Amino acid sequence: MRLTASELGIRPFSNDRYFGGHGACPGCGAVSMLRQVMQTVGPKAYYFILASCAGSYFPGEFTVCDSSIIFTVYAAGFAEAEGMSQALELRGRTDETVVAYSGDGGAFDIGLGGLSGIAERNANVLVIVNDNQGYQNTGGQQSGGTPRGIITKSTQPFHQVPAAARNRKDLLELLAAHRVPYLATASAAFPRDLDAKLRKALTYKGFKLVHVVTACLNWGFESRLAIRVARLAVETGVHPLYEIEGGRRYRLSYEPTFAPLEDFTRLQRRFQGVDLALLKQDIAERWEDLRYKAARAWPASARQSA
């Protein structure tokens, strides 16, 4: 990783939004991501935090950041964020950002109804999905975002599960079907890309979502490897970086080196003894799909309106 600070654009170093003193696991990849998000979004923001590990990132009696934090429940969180954005709009306070922050459990499963609702109504909310591929706050159970076949607290070993039992939900495809202005995937290990996507998202008035896969200690790796694991998730093709504008126009933002999947999996206990063949097939299919969609030619009229 040969990045200089000016390349990263992160000076001055004292300009912090988020500080130590919170209760996340040592080495939590989600907090690395959240810091970068807060850095880009700036202090004039309201964060609606759906039940998740983020409860410990801003523990009850105090806060460790300079934005307003509102804890909320799965079922209501996204709607509350929409309400806030409307209230700000009515008061003419257009320079403030409303952010809804959810885990994968919140966005893929329990809060999906609310998420779909605000997407349909095109609420002026920036949604950050912290996808740590499971219900990690409650100990690491399987969620709609858990990849096929891996070991969680609530799944059987791979060989006992029927091969085609389930696949990971594709959240961006679900939301693309809502024809929302902006959707993107990003990674904490690619700070410039994350920063650029957030800035672009904030230029849109309406629904925008950035889906970030972050490394969680429940995956069973050593804490110091959190950023390495997040980087390998991208480089092996597990987590493609792309964006979708207007729900139709796809753009791949990073071409990975397609390192062997084993580089990623052997660092993590959750893949122990797992047959990777199906997972590799899923990844190959996803990339084939993405490339097809990204290569689609657009008529001039569509290009202007998107």
Next chain:
Amino acid sequence: MRFRSPFEGAWADPDSMLVVRTGDWRLERPVVREARCSHCGVCWLWCPNNCIRDLGTHFSADLTYCKGCGVCARVCPAAAIVMREEDGA
């Protein structure tokens, strides 16, 4: 860390808010070898606890909050940070 937000907040007295001294969790401590540090800020960027402080010519960890995860040592391109066993000193 203490805050006074210029905007509406949930607390009337943000200055009095408490924080957890998560430095107590640490098993290993990051030690920056100043001579090797190129002042690039990569450790600052990725430390999950924001305990890396800019000391002008190099960076150093704020041990009040550092949880000893070792992320900074792993991402440092100059291998300037070593993790030493925490002896409580």
